[in-house]
Amino acid sequence: MEKTVASEPHELLGQLHSTADEFIAIRRAIHAHPELAFEEQRTSDLVAECLRNWGYQVHRGLGGTGVVGVLQKGEGTKSIGIRADMDALPILERTGLDYASRLPGKMHACGHDGHTAMLLCAARYLAQSQDFNGRLHLIFQPAEENEGGALRMVEEGLFEQFPCDEIYALHNAPGLPVGQMAISSGPAMASFDRVTVTLRGRSAHGAMPHHGIDSMQCAASIVLGLQSIITREIDAQQAVVITVGSIQAGEVYNIVPESAVLKIGVRALDPDVRRKVEQRLQAFVQAQASSYQLECEIEYLHKYPVLVNRPEQTEYARQAAIRLLGADMVGERPPTMGSEDFAYMLQHRPGAYIRLGNGVGEDGGCMVHNPLYDFNDKALHIGAAFWVHLASSYLV
Ligand SMILES: [Zn+2]
Numbered sequence: 001m002e003k004t005v006a007s008e009p010h011e012l013l014g015q016l017h018s019t020a021d022e023f024i025a026i027r028r029a030i031h032a033h034p035e036l037a038f039e040e041q042r043t044s045d046l047v048a049e050c051l052r053n054w055g056y057q058v059h060r061g062l063g064g065t066g067v068v069g070v071l072q073k074g075e076g077t078k079s080i081g082i083r084a085d086m087d088a089l090p091i092l093e094r095t096g097l098d099y100a101s102r103l104p105g106k107m108h109a110c111g112h113d114g115h116t117a118m119l120l121c122a123a124r125y126l127a128q129s130q131d132f133n134g135r136l137h138l139i140f141q142p143a144e145e146n147e148g149g150a151l152r153m154v155e156e157g158l159f160e161q162f163p164c165d166e167i168y169a170l171h172n173a174p175g176l177p178v179g180q181m182a183i184s185s186g187p188a189m190a191s192f193d194r195v196t197v198t199l200r201g202r203s204a205h206g207a208m209p210h211h212g213i214d215s216m217q218c219a220a221s222i223v224l225g226l227q228s229i230i231t232r233e234i235d236a237q238q239a240v241v242i243t244v245g246s247i248q249a250g251e252v253y254n255i256v257p258e259s260a261v262l263k264i265g266v267r268a269l270d271p272d273v274r275r276k277v278e279q280r281l282q283a284f285v286q287a288q289a290s291s292y293q294l295e296c297e298i299e300y301l302h303k304y305p306v307l308v309n310r311p312e313q314t315e316y317a318r319q320a321a322i323r324l325l326g327a328d329m330v331g332e333r334p335p336t337m338g339s340e341d342f343a344y345m346l347q348h349r350p351g352a353y354i355r356l357g358n359g360v361g362e363d364g365g366c367m368v369h370n371p372l373y374d375f376n377d378k379a380l381h382i383g384a385a386f387w388v389h390l391a392s393s394y395l396v
């Protein structure tokens, strides 16, 4: 293929569309063999082999199955990092597609198969058909779902070994038409904390509860009372979600349960609000427990941080998307209360996280984490063209 200095964005779309079938085949092969967090062996083998064939220096092992592909062109000293996630979810697929998961109970239900394939599509084009001046880092991470693969890569030296001036990632968005992208500056995804509360009282005959100390009564009181932290103590303009997702207590009608375990998820869009909710939740639960004469243990695990898009990189990504797709195809994206571990990378390097339309209705509108979801292959070359254009216009 002939090399171009910087392909016109509208030509890029056509060029990547013409190679899309090959990468759609790769996407479907990944889809058929989903791998859960930190088990992405087959997927990372495929990624590493492709990158090596196209002339990338390939580094493996960060975060276990992580792969980083490095390509330098020219003498330029600028560097950019682009991340794709590779992991699947523990869901039983029900799409009935001919390339559906071969592994019952595992499924690419978040479209990370598409993210991986589109970055590979961009990788080949950037290596073979696109000039640029500087250093490109393509980061394929494990375990985005719940297990913080991005944090492990960062802790194991991602940005020391592969310094990036700026970093970017994208996620497919069901409900947003194919051909559109969306991004907003500031908090884009919520922090997520996992809290396990264990209450211990004393069992008793259900007919004589006064001989026991009832953990169930206290658990019920905590479930209801926790919401008043949000409604009475946090500024109504601040977004917080507290979800009690599980109560385990007791077995039968006539025994006062000795213990109760509550599993609680806490989400916020502001680090200070996150801290305040933690402090108040701990104090509230302890006070409730002691008012019911129960012992109480709280395990408060900080999971993903708030994902914050930096203004400058958000604008850079937005302008790149506008040049590629047109101004009317690039919208704002209000924050959501979901979480994303790219937030850890954004704590260390300036960057932004952008949404790519996956389609509406029957054509790509099924929400992620659903057994009927599928990444929309019509969006693959659009995401790839975005990466090519973003990287090549940065590395000049
Ligand atoms: Zn997901």
Ligand SMILES: [Zn+2]
Pocket (backbone or CB within 6 Å): 110, 111, 112, 144, 171
């Ligand atoms: Zn995802």
